[in-house]
Amino acid sequence: xxxRHQHHxxxxxxxxxxxxxxxxxxxxxRGLCGSADLADDxxxxxxxxxxxxxxxxxPGTSLKAWTFTILRNHFLNEIRKYRRExxxxxxxxxxxxxxxxxxxxxxxxNDLELALQKLPDDRREALLLVGASGxxxxxxxxxxxxxxxxxxxxxxRARVALADIxxxxxx
Amino acid sequence: MKTAELxxxxxxxxxxxxxxxxxxxxxxxxxxxxxxxxVGRDQKWAADLRDMYKSVLDEPLPxxxxxxxRKLDQADxx
Numbered sequence: 001x002x003x004r005h006q007h008h009x010x011x012x013x014x015x016x017x018x019x020x021x022x023x024x025x026x027x028x029x030r031g032l033c034g035s036a037d038l039a040d041d042x043x044x045x046x047x048x049x050x051x052x053x054x055x056x057x058x059p060g061t062s063l064k065a066w067t068f069t070i071l072r073n074h075f076l077n078e079i080r081k082y083r084r085e086x087x088x089x090x091x092x093x094x095x096x097x098x099x100x101x102x103x104x105x106x107x108x109x110n111d112l113e114l115a116l117q118k119l120p121d122d123r124r125e126a127l128l129l130v131g132a133s134g135x136x137x138x139x140x141x142x143x144x145x146x147x148x149x150x151x152x153x154x155x156x157r158a159r160v161a162l163a164d165i166x167x168x169x170x171x
Numbered sequence: 172m173k174t175a176e177l178x179x180x181x182x183x184x185x186x187x188x189x190x191x192x193x194x195x196x197x198x199x200x201x202x203x204x205x206x207x208x209x210v211g212r213d214q215k216w217a218a219d220l221r222d223m224y225k226s227v228l229d230e231p232l233p234x235x236x237x238x239x240x241r242k243l244d245q246a247d248x249x
Contacts, residue, residue: 008246015246022236027227044239051243112219131217132224159217166216 014054017063018047024064024133025071031128032075034109034117042078046071062139069143072125079121115165123158130155 025046029039050057050067057066109117116124122144129140130151141151232240 011246015243019240019243022232023228023230026230026232027224030227031224040233040235044236047239048242110223112216112223115216116220127220128224132220162216 010059011054014057014063015051018050018067021064021067022047025067028068028128028133029071029075031113031116031132032072032125034113042071042075046074049074065135065139065143068129068133068135069145072143076121111166111169115162115169118165119158119161123154123161126151126154127158127162131159 022043025043026039029042029046030036033039033042046067050070053070057063116127119127125144126140129135129143130137135143137148137151137155140155141148144151146154
């Protein structure tokens with residue numbers, strides 16, 4: 001049946017493109033959570049979600065932006081889950097996400113990676129998207145589901161904060 | 172700061188001698204540096220950030236991705 005053939009062709013294109021994007025997802029996730037292992041878990045889960053939801057992807061739009069959105073939302077859900085567990089489990093109420101990779105493999109992080117982990121989540125992701133992943137402000141705003149002005153302000157604050165952290169860490 | 176303000180209206184407030192001596196295209200370093208971020212150092216970490224990202228891009232996919240890749244490969248065989 002022609003329809004089936006077309007469907008398979010789309011799946012094949014989708015899957016090939018997704019495989020090409022995997023390294024980008026890994027790089028973004030690594031910057032987000034500061035842990036290579038955790039990042040790779042996130043990427044595989046996000047890619048599986050993207051594959052399962054492939055029929056909801058609008059052809060002609062950016063698959064990279066779409067998969068980054070899935071990864072980013074998955075990451076935030078995992079943090080919330082983790083923080084809830086921490087809060088329910090004991091009295092350590094002040095742990096944030098940055099503490100998890102720190103406990104695991106902080107020793108492997110360089111100054112910049114450590115500084116990145118000190119940024120608030122929303123600024124870190126903004127800086128990574130615009131300053132490293134090569135997204136425009138518009139695309140980054142879409143990935144994070146915020147207004148363009150909000151994204152610009154987050155990136156700008158992140159730049160100032162990161163420069164400050166790097167300055168003090170070098171002194 | 173005062174000189175900068177004066178330069179806006181050189182004919183009105185400034186002696187011709189002074190405006191000859193100072194090239195308006197050449198901003199004085201002292202005025203320029205004030206209130207500015209140390210650009211060089213900022214660019215350094217910005218470049219490092221891109222390098223950090225790129226170094227992950229250049230890594231081969233780890234073995235843990237085998238199952239995922241196999242699943243995505245099935246799209247080709249279908």
